[in-house]
Amino acid sequence: MPVTVIIRKKELTFEAGLTVFQLFTRLGLPLEAYLVLRNGELITEDEHLREGDVIELIAVISGG
DSSP, rough: OOEEEETEEEEEOOOOTOHHHHHHHHHHOOOOEEEEEEEEEEEETBOOOOTTOEEEEEOOOOOO
16 A cells, blocks of 8 residues: 655555555655644654555645
């Protein structure tokens, strides 16, 4: 069962075993611009993605 990644209302699938850092490298996205939730819980860049995970990438909005 693959990993489901949701970003900007799009669903993508990736193989299990990647780290969050590797996922961001493949997507070409900057880690610091997103919060990463696995099954609703915040995770860090060194976490490995497991089969059946649902990963949500939430853009961090900053301004001033």
